[in-house]
Amino acid sequence: MKLLTIETRQYLTYYHSRYQQVRELGVDLYVMNGEGTEDFWPADHYRLVGTKNIDDMIACAKEWHATERFDGVITFSEAAVIAVAAVADALGLPSIGVDAARNSRNKLLMRQAYERAGVPIPAFRFVTDLADALAAGAEFGYPVVLKPTLGAGSHLVYRVDGPAEMAKNFATASDGLRNMFWIDAEADGVDLGPIGLLVESFLDGREYLMEALAWDDEVYLGSVVDRITAEGHSFDDDVHHAPTSLSAEDLARVHHVVRAAAHAQGLRRSAMHAEVRFHDGEPHLLEIAARVGGGGLDLIARLTADYDPIHAVVDVGRGVRPAVRHYWPTGTHITAMCLICDGGVVKNIEVPPEVSESDRVFLLKITARPGDVIRRPPDGNTIFGFLGTTGTSRDDAFDLMTELAGRIIVTLEDN
Structure with missing residues (x-):
């Protein structure tokens, strides 16, 4: 059994322990990174594309697949979910599909999908400036939660208890979006959905x-x-x-x-x-x-x-x-x-x-x-x-x- 795992941008060696678990299950594991280091994985099972452009990553995967005949494409990285769906589709292998991947990655699209289906969720608003954020806070009632649409690992996620905190945290989060790893690590050339900040009502239970x-x-x-x-x-x-x-x-x-x-x-x-x-x-x-x-x-x-x-x-x-x-x-x-x-x-x-x-x-x-x-x-x-x-x-x-x-x-x- 041969599987290809992908990181769009290498995240140090964070996923190596997961890769080792996959190998212990008897999988012949191949690794492809869009951007990363040359010595990340054994050379005969590793490809470094040199770019995280989705077309280049698909081309590399297709060329490799032609000789290795992978049985599937997987990832453990949040920032590679959409790219892996696109690569798997291109290789004709099992895939969740790019639309489902995008809905699962972008918190605004996710919330909108839940809302259409009647799934209970916090009240939410996509905000583009501080005035929008303050209006959402006033409407929902403090505390509220401020978070990125393309976040991970609780990065730039804040509980906000009032307008003064909103002004401070909105500025910090807005600046942080410019160099946030989980956004920068996404593949280039794919539709990621709206990139920005959400204000959500606070859920007070366990x-x-x-x-x-x-x-x-x-x-x-x-x-x-x-x-x-x-x-x-x-x-x-x-x-x-x-x-x-x-x-x-x-x-x-x-x-x-x-x-x-x-x-x-x-x-x-x-x-x-x-x-x-x-x-x-x-x-x-x-x-x-x-x-x-x-x-x-x-x-x-x-x-x-x-x-x-x-x-x-x-x-x-x-x-x-x-x-x-x-x-x-x-x-x-x-x-x-x-x-x-x-x-x-x-x-x-x-x-x-x-x-x-x-x-x-x-x-x-x-x-x-x-x-x-x-x-x-x-x-x-x-x-x-x-x-x-x-x-x-x-x-x-x-x-x-x-x-x-x-x-x-x-x-x-x-x-």
């Missing part, structure tokens, strides 16, 4: 994350995770717990809205990452990405729900129905978090043996390296890694996780 699968008329929630973050004014300080605390009744209601939203986006055969938040006791859709979730959500799914999102990506990519069931927890408790430090240039990150060798640590991924720049709000949302622990209960796992996280020392360069 948030849940799902690794899900759309297959023809059915949607499966493979795993369900509670977001237990103590929220501030940005949304990147993610702390998760599984198994979910949702009741069977609430889980059924969540499944109903996720299924409706996936079909509204045009997703009929796709691995998905869905986010739902309750408001006034009812589940509302935040978004569905046509890819698996980041961080350690794939590991969490396997441990706590016996569902493998990476295997699902491989199967969907080659047009085979994945092995999946409706959510059924294994009973294993975990908590997991993004590792965050102050902003600056990384000098060194020290992980002591009691962290790296703990048999209760199922997730330890340090993504920053010496010389990397850590940006914190309002300048960015860079994290330096992920940590997850198991336990006999949520509190047991959480207490160990926070203790071990405190032992990881990040040293920054002197200014």
